[in-house]
Amino acid sequence: MAALDVASISVLYAASFAILFVGYLTAISSKDVIRLLISLEMMFGAVFMALIPLFSVAAHTAFGIAVITIFASSGELLILISAIVILDRQKKDIHTAVITIGGDQV
Amino acid sequence: MSADVLLLSALAGIAVLFSLGVLVSKDNFYSSLYMSGTLIFVAAVYALFNLQPVFVLIVFIFVGAIGIVTVALAATYRSEPVRQVSVFWAAPVALAAFIIGFSIYSYPIFNPPAASPGEIQFELMNFLSTTEYFLVVILLIALVILLLLSVLKMGIGGRS
Numbered sequence: 033m034a035a036l037d038v039a040s041i042s043v044l045y046a047a048s049f050a051i052l053f054v055g056y057l058t059a060i061s062s063k064d065v066i067r068l069l070i071s072l073e074m075m076f077g078a079v080f081m082a083l084i085p086l087f088s089v090a091a092h093t094a095f096g097i098a099v100i101t102i103f104a105s106s107g108e109l110l111i112l113i114s115a116i117v118i119l120d121r122q123k124k125d126i127h128t129a130v131i132t133i134g135g136d137q138v
Numbered sequence: 139m140s141a142d143v144l145l146l147s148a149l150a151g152i153a154v155l156f157s158l159g160v161l162v163s164k165d166n167f168y169s170s171l172y173m174s175g176t177l178i179f180v181a182a183v184y185a186l187f188n189l190q191p192v193f194v195l196i197v198f199i200f201v202g203a204i205g206i207v208t209v210a211l212a213a214t215y216r217s218e219p220v221r222q223v224s225v226f227w228a229a230p231v232a233l234a235a236f237i238i239g240f241s242i243y244s245y246p247i248f249n250p251p252a253a254s255p256g257e258i259q260f261e262l263m264n265f266l267s268t269t270e271y272f273l274v275v276i277l278l279i280a281l282v283i284l285l286l287l288s289v290l291k292m293g294i295g296g297r298s
Contacts, residue, residue: 040146042242044146066170066212067166074160081150084183092268105200106200106204111285
């Protein structure tokens with residue numbers, strides 16, 4: 033098992049920041065909701081990576097937070113997938129341009 | 139630099155490379171595959187620290203369930219999106235990255251090093267024996283089942 037020293041934590045935070053940053057870039061450059069979904073999943077992946085150092089301080093609390101985060105984010109993505117299917121049924125299009133006012137008009 | 143840090147750097151570096159593949163790829167299908175690869179390598183970092191329960195949760199729920207649905211959706215709607223990010227944003231982004239990188243580099247110079255966090259000591263059985271955490275897990279599973287049922291109802295209602 034790898035020990036969690038300062039160098040490891042630096043690598044973890046740097047990689048987490050990089051993945052989050054790429055997720056943001058993908059989200060703002062996306063023109064359809066599928067790409068938006070992919071970018072959201074990557075952002076959640078970055079959050080999971082940033083959670084690892086907490087395990088060295090309070091392992092059980094960190095695992096509880098990880099379980100809650102995994103379930104909550106999965107539910108969130110499930111709702112987004114349903115919204116994509118409904119958007120395609122109603123508008124026959126999945127581009128973000130068809131969403132006129134926030135998500136209310138979907 | 140120890141072998142553990144090198145291995146961690148390699149795993150994290152591959153995860154970042156896969157995430158760059160999501161951004162660079164113009165096809166949604168390949169982007170979703172790169173995204174699954176990124177999440178698998180993030181889970182592999184958990185496995186490196188002997189946190190196998192989290193590895194299983196991420197790979198089974200995130201990659202296995204949500205990721206596969208995303209790949210299927212992306213394979214259905216394969217399109218090449220038009221980029222709407224201006225290249226002029228590259229300069230401020232590079233400047234911000236330099237400032238953040240220099241801040242991280244210079245932090246140990248101006249601040250004394252903190253105590254090392256040490257090794258991760260986690261046992262799944264100790265976690266599950268705590269009643270509150272076990273109840274939280276049961277509650278979350280019940281909520282996910284309710285969510286699935288409501289999504290199913292929404293889908294059936296939309297069809298009719």
